[in-house]
Amino acid sequence: FTKKRLDEAMLEELEDVLIQADFGVETATSVTDALRRDRFDRDVTTAEVRAVLAGEVARVLAPVARPLDIDPAHKPFVILMVGVNGSGKTTTIGKLAQKLSAEGKSVMLAAGDTFRAAAIEQLQVWGRRTGAPVVAKPTGADASGLAFEAVTRARAEGSDVLIIDTAGRLQNRDELMSELEKIVRVIKKVDPTAPHATLLTLDATTGQNALSQVEIFGRRAGVSGLVMTKLDGTARGGILVSIARKHGLPVHFIGVGEGVDDLEPFKADDFARAIAGRAE
């Protein structure tokens, strides 16, 4: 192995690798600062650099890599899925229904996107694929009314889990965020402890705006955990490191494809190694 000195030039190259993975300048700098503190001016091999870099990233992510716990005390355990347009909410619901059904839980779905063309039909296909019944009303119906009906029905039928889809919305659209608050309020009328999990889907291709998505959806809808979708592309999803530093919200799953089984638990080590693998 050829050893190289961990000097300023090398640290700058590493910072660039992190920036290209969507860490953002501030977080990239903080990670390379940690390397500078520990290893500066030592001779290192490429493998060592990657290992130290991965270790540093994993250190930030390890506390947020937490599974989604379905507390059986809640029947139904209500999951509300939120996020910006096209980020993968409906698909993630399908994958999650599959996973939970495979664990022996009875799952019901609610077609809470009453706005977008064929959003209801899309969820119904996922319902058929996974054997989960779907509560739906015609397009244009009130989303919170649908949510109310779904929680009521899931309770009456004794479902273990109810997953509620919502229409995609950009976090800077105040009236749409108010509508989301209303959905949460109405769910609480049936069960004051619900929703028991509010999951925000983040598209791995998204850059720095993901931070603002977490912040505003968190404030308005009470996000309890994150799912990062579309990690099967070439985007690295490094924004999760910034999000972990600033918000510390759990990351439950990653989406790695469009198929029903393409949902995996989020593993800090794997994620960190994939990013560090790009360092020369």
Next chain:
Amino acid sequence: MFESLSDRLGKIFDGLRGRGALSEADVGEALREVRRALLEADVSLEVVRAFVEQVRERAIGAEVTRSVTPGQQVVKIVHDELVRVLGEAAVAIDLNAAPPVTIMMVGLQGSGKTTTTAKIAKRLSEKQGKKVLMASLDTRRPAAMDQLRILGEQISVATLPIVAGETPVEIARRAAREGRLGGFDVLILDTAGRTHIDEELMAETAEIKQLADPHEVLLVVDALTGQDAVNLARSFDTRVDITGIVMTRVDGDGRGGAALSMRAATGKPIKLIGVGERMDALEDFHPSRIADRILGM
């Protein structure tokens, strides 16, 4: 959350009250802030590097007049250069071909292809009196074809009847035939979303393109895209030689640096922007406004 470039440069040049030309040292420090501002706006690193060098050449020796501060002068140079790279004037969809003029929509999953297909169809039919046919070649995403059909009904534009079991290439062939026989002026092909590293689906896109021989191939991209913008734009361009870009979700509060990345990586014009979910939320691209946004102005 982000400080605008003007504010930052204002601070740097605070001490520097002199008139005359900007020195290499003045410019050097300012460019570090320019780099940072562009990265925070999600401009891809590789594009940032090239861009900063272009600005350096323009800025060194630039005259600072009585009416502007050195900070304002650098911001102006950066802004002008951004507009130059983004493309000075709006480029419209080109319909100058034998009917049916075919437009093919491509892009990553969920970028906004189907919605944009319908928005463009509405615009061409209502504003330019064109007879438009839309066809969904998306045999993969659940209810994708229903989505386009419903949008067609909403905007009173014809969609190719759905036939179960056909491959995307077969649908493209049927759409072309229907476009000719039905006397349509424009045929818009909506395709399934795909990641640019999915070899099989990229090969499918190339096959569809070869068969349909589209006059326009529009890459639909999310304005919130991060550093991967250069890779994805270049991959699609290499594979299907795109003729233009449509940026969606410009109604969000993203800084839109991806516009610069993709324009610089492909040299292809950004033709339209999506500014909402509704069918009329489609606008012409104005480079200057995106430049302002990238700089946080």
